Amino acid sequence: MKSNKQNRRKFLTAFSATTAGGLLMNTISPYAALAQPDSFLPEKETGSEYLFEPGLVYLNTGTLGPCRRETIEASKKVWEELESLPLKYYGKWGAESLAEKTRITAARFLGCDVTEMMITNSTTNGMNAIAQGLRLKPGDRILTTDQEHGGGILCWKYFEKYYGVVVDSIIIPPGENNAAAILNRINDSIRKETRLISISHIFSSTGLRVPVPEISALARSKGILCIVDGAQAAGAIKVNVKELGCHAYATSGHKWLMGPKGTGLLYLSKEVHDIIRPIQFEESYNTYVDSNGVVNSAGILGLGKAIEYIESVGITKIEEHNLSLRNRLYERLSGMNKVTIVSPAAGPLASPLLACLVPGTIERTSFVRMLLDKYKLSIRPTHKQWFNGIRFSCHIFNTEKEVDFAAGIIHKELPG
Numbered sequence: 001m002k003s004n005k006q007n008r009r010k011f012l013t014a015f016s017a018t019t020a021g022g023l024l025m026n027t028i029s030p031y032a033a034l035a036q037p038d039s040f041l042p043e044k045e046t047g048s049e050y051l052f053e054p055g056l057v058y059l060n061t062g063t064l065g066p067c068r069r070e071t072i073e074a075s076k077k078v079w080e081e082l083e084s085l086p087l088k089y090y091g092k093w094g095a096e097s098l099a100e101k102t103r104i105t106a107a108r109f110l111g112c113d114v115t116e117m118m119i120t121n122s123t124t125n126g127m128n129a130i131a132q133g134l135r136l137k138p139g140d141r142i143l144t145t146d147q148e149h150g151g152g153i154l155c156w157k158y159f160e161k162y163y164g165v166v167v168d169s170i171i172i173p174p175g176e177n178n179a180a181a182i183l184n185r186i187n188d189s190i191r192k193e194t195r196l197i198s199i200s201h202i203f204s205s206t207g208l209r210v211p212v213p214e215i216s217a218l219a220r221s222k223g224i225l226c227i228v229d230g231a232q233a234a235g236a237i238k239v240n241v242k243e244l245g246c247h248a249y250a251t252s253g254h255k256w257l258m259g260p261k262g263t264g265l266l267y268l269s270k271e272v273h274d275i276i277r278p279i280q281f282e283e284s285y286n287t288y289v290d291s292n293g294v295v296n297s298a299g300i301l302g303l304g305k306a307i308e309y310i311e312s313v314g315i316t317k318i319e320e321h322n323l324s325l326r327n328r329l330y331e332r333l334s335g336m337n338k339v340t341i342v343s344p345a346a347g348p349l350a351s352p353l354l355a356c357l358v359p360g361t362i363e364r365t366s367f368v369r370m371l372l373d374k375y376k377l378s379i380r381p382t383h384k385q386w387f388n389g390i391r392f393s394c395h396i397f398n399t400e401k402e403v404d405f406a407a408g409i410i411h412k413e414l415p416g
């Protein structure tokens with residue numbers, strides 16, 4: 001197996017002609033002509049850094065990211081040790097220090113102090129912890145948007161249903177490309193009972209990169225909290241929670257950070273430690289203490305390893321790569337009248353997620369299933385409540401050829 005350094009040094013060459021991508025590229029001349037060699041990122045091949053099945057074109061990190069081989073090996077080693085002597089890492093005998101190492105890495109990566117960082121199982125888990133820890137009262141209002149993912153909104157809906165809290169949502173229409181308009185709508189919807197703004201950093205639906213620094217500043221100017229669902233951001237783009245200025249930030253380990261499934265991170269700014277008090281972390285923010293139960297040490301250790309990898313490549317470089325692929329895909333798809341792109345054009349609101357509407361005659365879930373079965377192309381149908389569409393995620397391991405391949409397939413398979 002090649003070392004990371006060797007892999008990183010190695011420039012990508014053309015996709016093998018034996019892959020689905022290679023075969024299709026030969027049949028779609030407009031896209032083939034635009035194919036360029038890829039950049040600094042590791043070559044994807046069987047036996048290499050990722051375990052992708054041969055020929056798979058995975059543009060679906062926004063749903064779940066892949067673990068790199070090195071991450072799996074690190075987790076596996078600890079897991080096997082744990083099974084050879086189940087209490088080996090128990091409590092003060094070691095698991096605490098293993099988990100704490102990941103906490104330190106995560107805090108460094110997201111730009112906060114380790115005392116502001118907690119390990120969770122998912123973004124949803126983190127958002128639930130925030131909502132539960134707020135001790136909301138009947139009549140309190142939460143301001144959010146109509147583009148939130150279930151994992152970022154259920155917590156507020158729960159308090160609305162059982163505790164008389166009111167959830168107000170501003171509308172962000174698909175195709176929105178105006179940060180000032182979003183800010184104005186938020187500003188106009190803040191009432192005296194509003195306790196916080198809860199918003200995604202990147203919308204799962206359209207991939208719009210929300211202007212969080214401005215929203216945090218607005219929240220602060222009104223004396224309310226800004227809570228961010230960062231499921232689609234950490235690992236995809238640079239995230240520095242202090243620069244964002246939010247009070248809390250929940251994210252997933254198993255998407256763009258490429259950590260083990262069932263891992264997540266929660267940032268709570270020091271300023272809110274007395275205001276947001278999740279039961280889970282009441283006694284301690286440490287990962288493994290008597291009061292918060294046994295944790296998934298192997299997974300948490302793997303998450304630390306995965307973040308270290310992202311750091312070693314450099315998140316700025318990764319963001320640039322992801323955006324350049326996404327912008328390329330944007331260009332390819334915007335040349336087709338079969339789809340309507342609902343993600344922002346290249347610029348400050350763009351993210352590595354790109355979504356488009358498909359014709360009403362297309363049932364998006366079976367369409368996406370067909371793409372996987374027929375072409376080994378993995379993308380995501382958007383959630384029904386948003387629009388009849390499909391979503392692409394461009395990450396570190398993806399290549400220009402894959403993006404061109406995906407655009408070519410969409411062109412071929414959609415009617416019209």
Ligand SMILES: Cc1ncc(COP(=O)(O)O)c(C=O)c1O
Pocket residue numbers: 062063121122123124125148149150151152200202203204229231232251252253264
């Ligand atoms: C914006 C957003 N929030 C929350 C989630 C849920 O993430 P998790 O499964 O880590 O709870 C997702 C998953 O796609 C998401 O896109």
